[in-house]
Amino acid sequence: MAEPINPPRLLPSGDSAITVEFSRTIDDAANRRVLALDRVIAAEPIAGITETVPTYRSLLVHYDPVQVTFDALGEQLLARAAKAPPSEVGTRRWRIPITYGGEHGIDLEDVAKALQTTPDDIVARHAAGDYRVAMIGFTPGWSYLSGLDKSLHLPRRKEPRLVTPAGTISIGGIQTGVQCLAGPSGWHLLGRTPVRTYQLHRDPTFLLEPGDAVTFTAVDAKTFAEQDRAAEAGEFVAELVTP
Amino acid sequence: MSKLVVTSIGPASSVQDGGRPGSQRYGLTPSGAMDRLSLAAANTLVGNEPFAAVVEIGPFGATFTARGGAVRIGLAGASRNADIGGRPVAFDSSATLAEGETLNLGFARGGSFSYLAIEHGIEGEPMFGSLAVNARAGLGSPYPRPLQSGDELKTKAASSGAERRIELPAATDAPIRIVFGPQDDEFTEENKQLFLDSEWKISATSDRMGYRLEGAVIKHRDGHNIVSDGTVNGSIQVPGNGQPIVLMPDRGTSGGYPKIATVITADLGRFAQTSAGRPFRFKAVTMAEAQAEAIKFHALLHSLPDRLRGIDDFGLNIEALRDANVAGQAVNAVDVSTWQVALP
Numbered sequence: 001m002a003e004p005i006n007p008p009r010l011l012p013s014g015d016s017a018i019t020v021e022f023s024r025t026i027d028d029a030a031n032r033r034v035l036a037l038d039r040v041i042a043a044e045p046i047a048g049i050t051e052t053v054p055t056y057r058s059l060l061v062h063y064d065p066v067q068v069t070f071d072a073l074g075e076q077l078l079a080r081a082a083k084a085p086p087s088e089v090g091t092r093r094w095r096i097p098i099t100y101g102g103e104h105g106i107d108l109e110d111v112a113k114a115l116q117t118t119p120d121d122i123v124a125r126h127a128a129g130d131y132r133v134a135m136i137g138f139t140p141g142w143s144y145l146s147g148l149d150k151s152l153h154l155p156r157r158k159e160p161r162l163v164t165p166a167g168t169i170s171i172g173g174i175q176t177g178v179q180c181l182a183g184p185s186g187w188h189l190l191g192r193t194p195v196r197t198y199q200l201h202r203d204p205t206f207l208l209e210p211g212d213a214v215t216f217t218a219v220d221a222k223t224f225a226e227q228d229r230a231a232e233a234g235e236f237v238a239e240l241v242t243p
Numbered sequence: 244m245s246k247l248v249v250t251s252i253g254p255a256s257s258v259q260d261g262g263r264p265g266s267q268r269y270g271l272t273p274s275g276a277m278d279r280l281s282l283a284a285a286n287t288l289v290g291n292e293p294f295a296a297v298v299e300i301g302p303f304g305a306t307f308t309a310r311g312g313a314v315r316i317g318l319a320g321a322s323r324n325a326d327i328g329g330r331p332v333a334f335d336s337s338a339t340l341a342e343g344e345t346l347n348l349g350f351a352r353g354g355s356f357s358y359l360a361i362e363h364g365i366e367g368e369p370m371f372g373s374l375a376v377n378a379r380a381g382l383g384s385p386y387p388r389p390l391q392s393g394d395e396l397k398t399k400a401a402s403s404g405a406e407r408r409i410e411l412p413a414a415t416d417a418p419i420r421i422v423f424g425p426q427d428d429e430f431t432e433e434n435k436q437l438f439l440d441s442e443w444k445i446s447a448t449s450d451r452m453g454y455r456l457e458g459a460v461i462k463h464r465d466g467h468n469i470v471s472d473g474t475v476n477g478s479i480q481v482p483g484n485g486q487p488i489v490l491m492p493d494r495g496t497s498g499g500y501p502k503i504a505t506v507i508t509a510d511l512g513r514f515a516q517t518s519a520g521r522p523f524r525f526k527a528v529t530m531a532e533a534q535a536e537a538i539k540f541h542a543l544l545h546s547l548p549d550r551l552r553g554i555d556d557f558g559l560n561i562e563a564l565r566d567a568n569v570a571g572q573a574v575n576a577v578d579v580s581t582w583q584v585a586l587p
Contacts, residue, residue, distance in 0.1 A: 011425035014505030015533035017475045019425040026470050053267045053473040060473025065534040066541050137497030140271045140380050206269040
């Protein structure tokens with residue numbers, strides 16, 4: 001086994017949670033270590049942990065201080081983090097339909113202008129991406145994806161929008177993301193997917209897991225409308241490619 | 244089938260319970276009562292599980308009418324003028340509305356949220372094991388939104404048991420205790436000290452997602468944009484304008500502002516009850532102290548059934564003393580075993 005590189009920092013988040021921080025920046029290698037620690041904890045549970053929340057650069061570990069102290073849990077987390085992570089074999093890969101531009105992606109043309117290229121070129125580069133769910137947060141099912149082509153990196157909007165549509169796929173900074181519910185956003189809206197990453201009364205309620213691989217397939221607005229109706233009725237319109 | 248009909252209610256009032264932890268990794272916020280001790284006390288008064296669903300009532304008044312039979316209720320949290328058809332009702336006690344009677348609740352005094360538990364609980368369809376309203380995510384039952392007049396809370400008919408009251412620790416005005424972190428290193432020692440030395444007020448624009456603080460401007464060492472990471476109830480994040488926001492049970496599960504400190508578990512409910520505009524301070528404690536307090540708070544929640552008393556078991560009217568605003572001293576001066584006033 002290779003020598004473990006920099007151990008993570010243990011940051012107190014109150015008396016009932018520890019932030020295990022691997023990096024202070026968005027960093028693909030750090031995110032892989034976050035997801036690896038999450039898998040190790042799932043495989044070898046530690047008494048007192050109530051839930052874990054993976055993010056880009058850290059794993060938030062909620063625990064019950066009646067069962068375990070900060071110091072004792074911290075030691076166990078560092079030991080788990082130093083272990084060889086379980087392999088990523090079996091990573092699920094999703095193919096998600098998206099209709100780009102027009103009423104469903106109102107920022108596509110402005111993004112093309114800002115990046116001095118054509119909307120078709122933006123679509124081609126975005127749809128060619130091989131993404132990974134780095135974290136899910138903010139609102140139910142809002143999936144932050146890493147792996148955005150560097151040529152699509154663009155600062156967030158100066159004025160966030162108070163409402164953006166359900167299913168929006170957008171870019172912001174060096175990230176792209178799939179949101180499930182309508183809500184506020186400061187990102188640039190490229191398109192929409194009929195896929196519900198979160199749907200109550202469906203099994204599973206949450207479609208994507210942190211660590212899942214994602215690719216996009218461009219579909220036309222008519223296909224979007226058909227799939228949107230099917231998805232509303234509870235059908236899966238995302239395609240599970242592997243395993 | 245009895246029901247409690249909401250005949251009038253103000254904003255920030257909704258069905259809440261212990262919340263729905265366990266799915267924060269999917270972006271699902273836990274929600275749940277702002278003041279868990281008062282939630283558990285109200286439920287204990289009517290024989291419910293401590294974290295069963297209740298009505299969390301915001302600062303304004305509200306009225307409820309029993310239909311289809313008698314309804315027994317337990318009241319805890321921020322106290323108010325309360326009566327049932329003109330009969331005064333005390334907080335931290337149970338009471339029964341006969342069919343057709345109306346419970347009138349005034350404005351909250353000395354707090355923001357009151358808790359109305361209904362004996363046998365509120366009927367609803369649990370979502371992720373909880374009836375708690377999270378309006379943004381469309382969750383909650385029987386209504387996935389704040390309560391409105393005309394809403395009906397279905398339950399079973401009141402039992403014939405005696406009314407009870409519950410003896411809770413005296414209220415305190417002590418500073419709200421915090422532990423620094425997770426990102427206190429984004430702030431200079433000078434600014435951390437300023438955070439502790441300042442007098443703060445909660446802004447009127449606060450809600451169940453977060454309490455905005457007004458007071459000193461807390462400056463960051465190098466900018467206010469960090470990479471989003473996970474949040475907890477009580478996370479104190481500092482956005483670009485330097486005015487902290489304390490994250491509450493409807494918070495986003497992740498956030499991108501540096502978090503200077505976290506309110507300790509034992510003080511979360513007391514902090515949630517701090518009225519807008521009322522000055523308060525923070526006090527830093529060590530992790531060991533915070534965890535010892537969390538364990539004591541856990542024990543307090545589990546001691547509630549032992550704190551029930553008969554409604555008439557006093558030699559003096561504690562509620563009247565509390566209303567006269569001398570509660571802290573007066574209640575402490577009563578010997579709990581005899582309910583006689585102990586002279587200092």
